[in-house]
Amino acid sequence: MQFRLEKRREPSRLMSYATPFAAVLLTMVLGAVVFSLIGYNGIGAVREIFLTPLTNPYKWQDLGIKAAPLIIIGTGLSIAYRANVWNIGAEGQYVMGGLAGTGIALLTYGMTGWWVLPLMVLAGILGGMAYAAIPAFLRTKLNVNEILTSLMLTYASVQLIYYLIRAPWKDPMGMGFPQTRLFSEAARLPTIIPGTIVHLGVPIAIIVGLIAWFIMTRSVFGYRMRVVGAAPHAARYGGFSENKTIWLAMLVSGGLAGLAGVLEVAGPFQRMVPGFPTNYGFTAIIVAFLGRLNPLGVILAGIVLAITFVGGEVAQTTIGLPNAATGIFQAMMLFFLLAGDILIKYRLRRVSPQPSVGAA
Amino acid sequence: MPNRLELTGITKQFPGVLANDHVSFAVKPGEIHALLGENGAGKSTLVKMIYGIMQPDAGEIRWNDEPVMVANPKAARKLGIGMVFQHFSLFEALTVLENIALGMDAKIPSRELESRIRGVMETYGLALDPHRTVATLSVGERQRIEIVRALLLNPQLLIMDEPTSVLTPQEVDQLFTVLRKLAAEGCSILYISHKLHEIKALCDTATILRAGKLVDTCDPRQETSRSMAEKMIGTGLKDIVKAAGRTFGPPKLVVNRLSTGKTGHFDVPVDNVSFTVRAGEILGIAGVAGNGQNALLDALSGELIGDDSEAITIDGLGIGLLNTTERRRQGLCAVPEERNGHAAVGDFTLSDNSVLTARDRLGMVMMGLINSGAAKTYTGRVIADFAVKALGPASTAGSLSGGNLQKYIMGRETLQKPSVLVVSQPTWGVDAGAAAAIHQALVDLSMAGSAIVVISQDLDELRALCDTLAVINMGRLSEARPVKEFNVEEIGLLMGGVHGATEGTDAIPA
Incomplete structure (x- = not known):
């Protein structure tokens, strides 16, 4: 029995919805096998990582606050990736958004007023945009690949945190710890469900996803992103300049990463600490692809990836799985997804074995 | 044997x-x-x-x-x-x-x-x-x-x-x-x-x-x-119906010393090209592939923008500095040679492909939002009027055969009733029946008063369709003359780069 890939006449819609689910399932199966082989309780690991966060209501709030930044950043990335603009440096833009928000929080330290938080959010968005503008400028003016520049700038942004919290922004009462002082009340993100840690960022993430979905499907902006990504030559013919699209894609994805950053620093952290960069910006790349570069899909994918984060922590304590296990599961998911994508444009067909060439 | x-x-x-x-x-x-x-x-x-x-x-x-x-x-x-x-x-x-x-x-x-x-x-x-x-x-x-x-x-x-x-x-x-x-x-x-x-x-x-x-x-x-x-x-073939003794209106599209820079490593740029197309006239541009046709189309459509506003004028209005969208608003539509990936997006539905070029001329955009109903209606009309074999406006462009996609693209542009239409290879790889329909659509558009430029390598097509003809060779254009004055031999020589004494494109160095 032989199988052969055959090109479909139309890309399969069914497959484009089915492969993300298949990728998650395959990850669970293969994850169980791999961790069993290296001596852990594989099935237990999969259960703890993928099911416990869902079945245990105490974990739901963790899911929400982990999913929020992933959804916000993933939404921005899904827009940029649609246009084939490969912003890999969302982590850096997230950090810069967080730092810009921190700057405002420290400047307004001790002040009260409803305007502090919106000002921080605005600064965060602008900070992320400004940091994404560097790769956009280099790409459009000097044709420097944005993958490299945006990625490398991530490491620069982390160093900037270390510098700021060790010298100018260091908490004067912090007993030498490298961190800023705790933000004043006006600069902290309120929780929306009393008694939990679920902050305002969670509903904001859902709203961002929904608005982005509407814009991408209905507006000329969304059309521009899709047509530039699908056929750059046709986009030019249709009147969409490539450089303007690169700028828009970088600014939108950078701005949303910055938004996630400021919400994160004003919400769960409430101060800038060395541990602020938590790889949300990189994980959001998986979120964007698992969500099929569709903002609605990104909301779901953000929750799935949040499950692996929360579940990974659970598995660490319950069955002693190393922290890196989470990363392995996430990477497997991306690989299965990318591999499964071939089924969207191709179908697998069984062919009967054929007799070999009868060269007469 | x-x-x-x-x-x-x-x-x-x-x-x-x-x-x-x-x-x-x-x-x-x-x-x-x-x-x-x-x-x-x-x-x-x-x-x-x-x-x-x-x-x-x-x-x-x-x-x-x-x-x-x-x-x-x-x-x-x-x-x-x-x-x-x-x-x-x-x-x-x-x-x-x-x-x-x-x-x-x-x-x-x-x-x-x-x-x-x-x-x-x-x-x-x-x-x-x-x-x-x-x-x-x-x-x-x-x-x-x-x-x-x-x-x-x-x-x-x-x-x-x-x-x-x-x-x-x-x-x-x-x-x-x-x-x-x-x-x-x-x-x-x-x-x-x-x-x-x-x-x-x-x-x-x-x-x-x-x-x-x-x-x-x-x-x-x-x-x-x-x-x-x-x-x-499988059926009888229709001839191109062209009213005899047509007269042309005033000059509509005037191209004056248009040149383009070199874009790609192996691309031939347009070199000091001038011509005039009157209302109701179809100008044919013959030439062997790769002699600057692509650059000429891009320069006319606005994909390549020069530095002289007056190099291209429509009804006396300089459009040389406008981009494709603005030129379309001024009434200039264009169809490039490559259908899939340039004139149309293969992964998009036909309806979405209509948005690509018709969105402004036909009011498909309101406050930044796309009116997908209008796009669908228009696409349905293109499919019906040009007998495009497709399941409907929701079919992807890539699922159509080359000839059908070309019919759709030609329909999408001509039904916008542009006052100037520039098309490259309108019937390349298209069967005889579809070619006749496309030719008739071009003639009908010209009879409604539009100026049309047809860039093609098919001499039979140009001779049947056009009123005037010019030949492009190495980016330079020969003088346009009524098509009846040319014989195949002469066109062939011009295509090969042998210019006659009457050549009109030799420029004084600026």
Whole structure:
């Protein structure tokens, strides 16, 4: 029995919805096998990582606050990736958004007023945009690949945190710890469900996803992103300049990463600490692809990836799985997804074995 | 003598379409056999099965009276079947010799290969320097590389897929001489083309396919071009209806000393081109592919923007600095040569493709939002008016055959009623029935008062369609003259770069 890939006449819609689910399932199966082989309780690991966060209501709030930044950043990335603009440096833009928000929080330290938080959010968005503008400028003016520049700038942004919290922004009462002082009340993100840690960022993430979905499907902006990504030559013919699209894609994805950053620093952290960069910006790349570069899909994918984060922590304590296990599961998911994508444009067909060439 | 190639009951099923339905015909040794049919009639599929790119679902292929199973192109070449594709597979940065060496199944020392190449060239009068870089060669010369590559294997059957679509009339004559010589030596030739007069001039037998079925096998010399075209499309053929004694209005599109910079490594830029198209006039621009046609289209459509506002004017208004969107608002629409990926997005629905160029002219955008209902309605009208074979506005552009996609694109632009329409290769690879419909649409648009520029390599098309004609060569345009004043010989010479004394584009250095 032989199988052969055959090109479909139309890309399969069914497959484009089915492969993300298949990728998650395959990850669970293969994850169980791999961790069993290296001596852990594989099935237990999969259960703890993928099911416990869902079945245990105490974990739901963790899911929400982990999913929020992933959804916000993933939404921005899904827009940029649609246009084939490969912003890999969302982590850096997230950090810069967080730092810009921190700057405002420290400047307004001790002040009260409803305007502090919106000002921080605005600064965060602008900070992320400004940091994404560097790769956009280099790409459009000097044709420097944005993958490299945006990625490398991530490491620069982390160093900037270390510098700021060790010298100018260091908490004067912090007993030498490298961190800023705790933000004043006006600069902290309120929780929306009393008694939990679920902050305002969670509903904001859902709203961002929904608005982005509407814009991408209905507006000329969304059309521009899709047509530039699908056929750059046709986009030019249709009147969409490539450089303007690169700028828009970088600014939108950078701005949303910055938004996630400021919400994160004003919400769960409430101060800038060395541990602020938590790889949300990189994980959001998986979120964007698992969500099929569709903002609605990104909301779901953000929750799935949040499950692996929360579940990974659970598995660490319950069955002693190393922290890196989470990363392995996430990477497997991306690989299965990318591999499964071939089924969207191709179908697998069984062919009967054929007799070999009868060269007469 | 046994038949060289005999097909019996060849059938090939694709999802949703029967590409070949019990096709049977035979090619004799030394015969030049034409394979005719509309786009999507199944010619390519049939040829791909002979050359081993795909396998038939049913039926038998006999080669020199032996049943064979051609597993892949390598096996086909081993049998003695050579093929020259419509689209060449050559590396532009490599030499002729290197390109040929890369395509050989067996490893042959370069010196021996060179002497064999020179031998083949001498035998068939194919002049070509093996050490020239492909990028410096004309399309006709590039085709010779492909032919030499096929002939090095001493084929008993040579398959040629639309070989003349890119050649000047003189190059076509040279090609026919080579093919006749090959046939005289006993090599059979399977010749696929849309150009019926060429088939009449060259071929001994013609097999006509329609919708995957064999319609007729006839002697093209006993048929007229019209009778063959009617067999291909299955109905009577319509002539272009053009009102006699038309008069033209005032100048509409005036191009004055238009030049473009060099964009790509191997692109030919437009060099100081001037012409005028009046309201109601169709100007044809003839020329061999790769002589600046793409740059000219891009410069007119606004994809390339120059630095002189007055280089292009519509009704006296300078549009040289406007981008494509603004030019469309001024009434200039354009259709580039490449359909998939340039004029249309293959992965998008037809409805979304209508948004690409019609969104502003037809009010499909309100406050930054797309009115998808309007796009759908308009697309439905294009599909109906231009008889596009598609399931509906929600079909993706990539699922349409080349000819149908072209009909859709031409419909999308002409139904916007542009005051100036610039089209490149409007009927390239389109069957006779669809071509007639597209030609009629262009004529109707011109009669409604639009100025039309048709860039094409098909001289028959230009002579039938246009009122005035100019020839582009190396980015420079000859003077436009009424099409009746030209004879084919003269156009051919201009296409080859021999300019007459009346040449109007010689510029005073600025």
